[in-house]
Amino acid sequence: ICILGLETSCDETGIAVYDSERGLLADALHSQVAMHQAYGGVVPELASRDHIARTLPLVEQTLVRAGCGLADIDAVAYTRGPGLAGALLVGAGLAAALAMAVDKPLIGIHHLEGHLLSPLLSDPALKFPFVALLVSGGHTMLLDVAALGNYRLLGETVDDAAGEAFDKSAKLLGLGYPGGPELARMAAFGHAEAFSLPRPKLHSGDLDFSFAGLKTAVLTRVNQLGANVCEQSRADLAAATQEAITDVLVKKAMDAMQRTGRRVLVVAGGVGANRRLREKLDASCASAGVRVHYPALQWCTDNGPMIAYAACRRIEAGLARPRRSYAFDIKPRWDLSELAEGETFEAG
Numbered sequence: 001i002c003i004l005g006l007e008t009s010c011d012e013t014g015i016a017v018y019d020s021e022r023g024l025l026a027d028a029l030h031s032q033v034a035m036h037q038a039y040g041g042v043v044p045e046l047a048s049r050d051h052i053a054r055t056l057p058l059v060e061q062t063l064v065r066a067g068c069g070l071a072d073i074d075a076v077a078y079t080r081g082p083g084l085a086g087a088l089l090v091g092a093g094l095a096a097a098l099a100m101a102v103d104k105p106l107i108g109i110h111h112l113e114g115h116l117l118s119p120l121l122s123d124p125a126l127k128f129p130f131v132a133l134l135v136s137g138g139h140t141m142l143l144d145v146a147a148l149g150n151y152r153l154l155g156e157t158v159d160d161a162a163g164e165a166f167d168k169s170a171k172l173l174g175l176g177y178p179g180g181p182e183l184a185r186m187a188a189f190g191h192a193e194a195f196s197l198p199r200p201k202l203h204s205g206d207l208d209f210s211f212a213g214l215k216t217a218v219l220t221r222v223n224q225l226g227a228n229v230c231e232q233s234r235a236d237l238a239a240a241t242q243e244a245i246t247d248v249l250v251k252k253a254m255d256a257m258q259r260t261g262r263r264v265l266v267v268a269g270g271v272g273a274n275r276r277l278r279e280k281l282d283a284s285c286a287s288a289g290v291r292v293h294y295p296a297l298q299w300c301t302d303n304g305p306m307i308a309y310a311a312c313r314r315i316e317a318g319l320a321r322p323r324r325s326y327a328f329d330i331k332p333r334w335d336l337s338e339l340a341e342g343e344t345f346e347a348g
């Protein structure tokens, strides 16, 4: 089966054509990062308008590159939620229009399931079950993934997400938006030992996370350093921040492996691109006899292929009933546990 996938949940327009036999045929991505940079964060109304301008041309371009027409597509998939309502509506609306035009079914995909399955895109040998560490801009969770669609929450953040901790700390350090990658770049020149920062919830005994206190600690250090802070101190603080965040992520992920007895760990979401996190997870997993898988770097952050791929897997597994009712259907707030409880996609 061949799926056209549209991702528009936040500030990336991602389009892909994925074929269950031939794999990823083509994809295109437009990031709005430059547009939102001036505001220090995503402006929802601007995001929606930009998706309106980009989505259809990118779909056309992707179909051409995939060497197929709309009529060759078996179903159109789009991100149903969670995400920004206006941004989601653009993808859902266009997906419905395209599907209706060629009388093909429509499938709404959970954005986090897309992230969760993204390591399988580049690593088809990867098999269920596994534990997933989902670390993105809006979420930080550990999940026990028994099978496709069977996601049990082991723990999650009680306040900020890991990506948010990177972004907010980066902002305090005077770096641009989104700060995660920039903070990581700066950290490479710093000495993490120069500052001692808290590791919230490191020994809490559960699998939950908390990053709000860390951000406050970074703010305190920034204020102590004052306006004339030298480059080296900023790099040191960046390194210390990255070390604190990744320490907690690694510790909790390894605790989750121990508790579940699973042998495979999968990392997904934008923070999964972080080099230091990968280094530390590689080391811990090697000594614990755990195999660890990461998505290809370009599939860590939001992208079209993960949505097309998730739709493909769901249809193949009989877990999706593509619908032919073309009313807009989005869920800006959508708990992953609702999927785990067997929510399929209602038939039209």
Ligand code: ATP
Residues within 6 Å of the ligand: 010, 082, 083, 111, 115, 135, 136, 137, 138, 139, 162, 163, 164, 166, 167, 178, 179, 180, 181, 184, 269, 270, 271, 272, 273, 274, 275, 300, 301, 302
């Ligand atoms: P969600 O999927 O939870 O709705 P999102 O889609 O905004 O949120 P992603 O696109 O998965 O999140 O990831 C973006 C986040 O990843 C940002 O917070 C960004 O700073 C962070 N990030 C990306 N690359 C790196 C890196 N190399 N190091 C640390 N953080 C990074």
Ligand code: MG
Residues within 6 Å of the ligand: 010, 011, 012, 137, 301, 302
């Ligand atoms: Mg994004």
Ligand code: FE
Residues within 6 Å of the ligand: 111, 115, 136, 137, 301, 302
């Ligand atoms: Fe995302």
